[in-house]
Amino acid sequence: xxxxxxxxxxxxxxxxxxxxxxxxxxxxxxxxxxxxxxxxxxxxxxxxxxxxxxxxxxxxxxxxxxxxxxxxxxxxxxxxxxxxxxxxxxxxxxxxxxxxxxxxxxxxxxxxxxxxxxxxxxxxxxxxxxxxxxxxxxxxxxxxxxxxxxxxxxxxxxxxxxxxxxxxxxxxxxxxxxxxxxxxxxxxxxxxxxxxxxxxxxxxxxxxxxxxxxxxxxxxxxxxxxxxxxxxxxxxxxxxxx
Amino acid sequence: xxxxxxxxxxxxxxxxxxxxxxxxxxxxxxxxxxxxxxxxxxxxxxxxxxxxxxxxxxxxxxxxxxxxxxxxxxxxxxxxxxxxxxxxxxxxxxxxxxxxxxxxxxxxxxxxxxxxxxxxxxxxxxxxxxxxxxxxxxxxxxxxxxxxxxxxxxxxxxxxxxxxxxxxxxxxxxxxxxxxxxxxxxxxxxxxxxxxxxxxxxxxxxxxxxxxxxxxxxxxxxxxxxxxxxxxxxxxxxxxxxxxxxxxxxxxxxxxxxxxxxxxxxxxxxxxxxxx
Numbered sequence: 001x002x003x004x005x006x007x008x009x010x011x012x013x014x015x016x017x018x019x020x021x022x023x024x025x026x027x028x029x030x031x032x033x034x035x036x037x038x039x040x041x042x043x044x045x046x047x048x049x050x051x052x053x054x055x056x057x058x059x060x061x062x063x064x065x066x067x068x069x070x071x072x073x074x075x076x077x078x079x080x081x082x083x084x085x086x087x088x089x090x091x092x093x094x095x096x097x098x099x100x101x102x103x104x105x106x107x108x109x110x111x112x113x114x115x116x117x118x119x120x121x122x123x124x125x126x127x128x129x130x131x132x133x134x135x136x137x138x139x140x141x142x143x144x145x146x147x148x149x150x151x152x153x154x155x156x157x158x159x160x161x162x163x164x165x166x167x168x169x170x171x172x173x174x175x176x177x178x179x180x181x182x183x184x185x186x187x188x189x190x191x192x193x194x195x196x197x198x199x200x201x202x203x204x205x206x207x208x209x210x211x212x213x214x215x216x217x218x219x220x221x222x223x224x225x226x227x228x229x230x231x232x233x234x235x236x237x238x239x240x241x242x
Numbered sequence: 243x244x245x246x247x248x249x250x251x252x253x254x255x256x257x258x259x260x261x262x263x264x265x266x267x268x269x270x271x272x273x274x275x276x277x278x279x280x281x282x283x284x285x286x287x288x289x290x291x292x293x294x295x296x297x298x299x300x301x302x303x304x305x306x307x308x309x310x311x312x313x314x315x316x317x318x319x320x321x322x323x324x325x326x327x328x329x330x331x332x333x334x335x336x337x338x339x340x341x342x343x344x345x346x347x348x349x350x351x352x353x354x355x356x357x358x359x360x361x362x363x364x365x366x367x368x369x370x371x372x373x374x375x376x377x378x379x380x381x382x383x384x385x386x387x388x389x390x391x392x393x394x395x396x397x398x399x400x401x402x403x404x405x406x407x408x409x410x411x412x413x414x415x416x417x418x419x420x421x422x423x424x425x426x427x428x429x430x431x432x433x434x435x436x437x438x439x440x441x442x443x444x445x446x447x448x449x450x451x452x453x454x455x456x457x458x459x460x461x462x463x464x465x466x467x468x469x470x471x472x473x474x475x476x477x478x479x480x481x482x483x484x485x486x487x488x489x490x491x492x493x494x495x496x497x498x499x500x501x502x503x504x505x506x507x508x509x510x511x512x513x514x515x516x517x518x
Contacts, residue, residue, distance in 0.1 A: 055290075056397040056482045073297070079401060080298035080387040184289050188393045188457055192312065194477040195454075195465060196488040 025105040025119045028137055035142055035170045041067040041232045042171065045224040048074065050082060052217035054184035057082060064221070071237045084157075084179055084219060100124025111136050111145045111160075129153055141167060155180030166226055174222045181217040243347065247359035251325055257363065260321035261370055267317065268374045271310050272382055275301060287389075290396050296389075303380030304388040304404050308480065310375045311411070315474065318415075319422040319447045321367060326360035326426035327439035330511070334434040340516050350508045353427070357504055360423040368416055376408055390480045397482050407484075411476035414493065418473040421496045422447065424503035425469070431507045431514065472496050 046064045050057040062076035074081035106118040116136040123130055129151045136146040147159045157179050164173035251257055275282065279301040287296060330353070333339035343349065388404050390397040399407070425446065429439035450470040453461050465471045475492035478485045 054395050056395055058398065058400055058403075058482070076298060076387075078299065078386055080296060080300055080389065080398065082398070083295045083297075084293070179293075181293050182289075184394060184396060186289065186391060186393045188455065191391060191393045192315065192455060192474060192477075193393050194474045194481075194485075194488070195471055196478070196485045 025117075026103045028117060028139065028142075029101070029103045029119055029121060029135075031142055032135075032137060032144060032170075037068075038169055039066075039068065039171060040229050041065075042226050042228045043230070043232065044226045046074070047222040047224065048082075049220040050217075051220070052181050053215055054181075055082075055217075064223070065232055065236050067232050067234070067237065071234070073237050075236075084177065106134065109136060111138075114138050114145055116145050143167060143170060166223075166228075169228060171226055171228070172223065174220070177219040177221075179217050179219065181215055183215065243351070243355045244358055247355050248362060251359055251363050256328075257325060260324055260367055263317070263321060264314070264367065264371050265374050267314060268310050268371070268378070271313060272306060272379060275306050275309070276382065279306075286391060299384055299386040300389055301383060302386035302388070303376070303383040304385060304399075304401075304408075306379040306383050307376045307408070308388070308390065310379070311371075311415075311476070314371070316448065316451055318367065318371070318419060319473070320444050322360070322364050322419050322422045323426040323440050323443035323447075325363045326357075326423040327430050327443050328436035329356040329360055329427055330430040330507075331433040331439050332430075332436045334516075335436055343516060349512050349514075353431070353504070353508050353511050357424065357427055357507075360427060361420055364419045364423050365416055368412055368419065372408075372412055388480070392481070397480065399480065399482065407479040411479045414476040414479070414489065417493055417496050417500075418475065421469060421473070421500045421503070424500045424507070428503045428507045428510075431511045434517075467495075469496070469499055 042065075044064045044066075046062060048060040048062070050060070060074075060076060060079075060081070062074050062079070062081060065071070065073045065075065072083070074083050101124050102122040104120040104122070106120050109116055109118050117139050119135050119137065121133045121135065131150045131152060133150075134148040135144050137143065138145050141163070143161070143163055145161055147157075147161075149157045149159075151157065157177060159178070160176045161172040162174040163171075166173065283301050284291065287300070290296065330339065333342060342352065347355075385401055385404075387401050388399045390399065422443065426439055426443040429442045430436070433439050447470065450468050454465060454468050454470040454474075472492035472495045475489050475496075478489045478492075
């Protein structure tokens with residue numbers, strides 16, 4: 001009789017629990033998507049720090065324009081702007097699949113001081129670059145604290161988010177991206193580098209130089225203020241001259 | 243005496259050929275960049291462009307000037323040699339050197355005046371390059387942040403942080419060209435016609451430039467001692483952070499070469515049997 005009870009629990013109650021958990025995860029995902037969908041566009045004054053091994057870029061200040069679903073531009077009043085490739089994009093809206101998606105409950109994890117619910121989202125279509133997104137959600141505030149997005153062509157993008165006064169509408173005060181970057185190499189015969197006497201070419205180093213290794217790069221964006229849902233013309237996002 | 247030397251230099255049509263060549267090369271590069279600069283930039287930035295989206299006026303006057311300076315890397319020393327290589331040998335060729343030495347001036351002073359004349363010509367050449375290269379490029383392409391592509395790095399400099407770098411780079415280039423002028427003057431002291439020292443200076447600069455750029459361990463031993471390795475020290479000002487120590491070292495090497503060349507010229511010329 002006891003065995004029968006145990007079997008009953010295993011066969012019926014556990015799947016019920018799993019279904020309930022998945023339903024919760026689905027609901028959580030939909031609620032968060034809904035919160036993200038509130039923001040149709042925004043203009044924000046931002047400070048950007050690029051920390052990629054081969055890039056020496058000073059901290060950049062500018063205006064970041066966003067228009068749903070995927071338009072984004074950093075304007076530096078005549079200066080050069082550097083953003084991760086368009087296909088990567090830098091908003092939660094784009095890193096979290098829209099439309100049909102399978103949501104899997106992955107338990108709870110601690111992100112800093114916040115206990116977060118972890119869900120995995122698999123897009124329902126293979127037309128998108130995203131294969132899988134893992135989201136750490138602060139359930140009490142319905143905010144994504146961290147995401148990990150595996151893409152087909154752009155490696156894995158990790159994103160940490162910090163919220164402040166715009167948390168109500170799901171907009172972060174600071175985003176830190178961790179992106180996969182390839183090593184950068186140009187022939188010395190073309191660039192005619194000034195030899196600073198610190199890197200002698202050795203035969204042992206040569207095979208390493210040939211490989212296109214991937215490394216992690218970090219991009220930090222601090223949002224100083226937002227102007228939300230005031231409408232932005234598509235002309236703003238037109239490509240500037242190179 | 244210096245005034246007379248300058249009169250001689252600037253009376254010759256050959257002197258102005260250098261200014262014309264610099265103007266022509268600069269115009270050609272600027273025209274090419276105006277017409278097809280975007281495809282050039284796409285090619286140059288393809289390594290970074292795969293991963294990052296770069297927007298704005300990338301092809302601005304600062305970058306075009308950098309490209310001009312880069313392509314004139316070998317040419318300017320040759321133009322300097324045109325005048326400095328002719329300084330003593332030209333006089334010998336015309337048969338005026340002996341006449342010149344009948345004046346109550348020491349041979350050392352004559353060499354130094356010839357060197358000073360070549361130096362002034364070199365400075366004017368660089369000022370002209372700054373005017374047509376930097377000045378005109380800024381008018382044609384506007385200003386903006388500058389991208390400097392190194393073999394293993396992508397350096398971006400903010401607009402307000404560039405002009406001083408050009409000033410410093412032109413200052414350093416003047417030092418580098420001074421050493422070339424000293425070399426040409428030295429070779430000029432050995433010859434009795436100007437073609438020899440001019441061609442010899444060109445040959446030495448071309449060979450040393452090739453050696454400086456060959457990435458072979460064998461040449462790494464001699465690279466730190468080559469004039470041409472240090473002549474491109476001006477590029478250091480477009481790095482971030484600026485490698486001041488390396489630039490200072492290069493400046494000292496160039497200065498040492500200049501002093502050495504001029505000293506040997508004076509010593510040799512003092513003992514030279516002047517026959518023409």
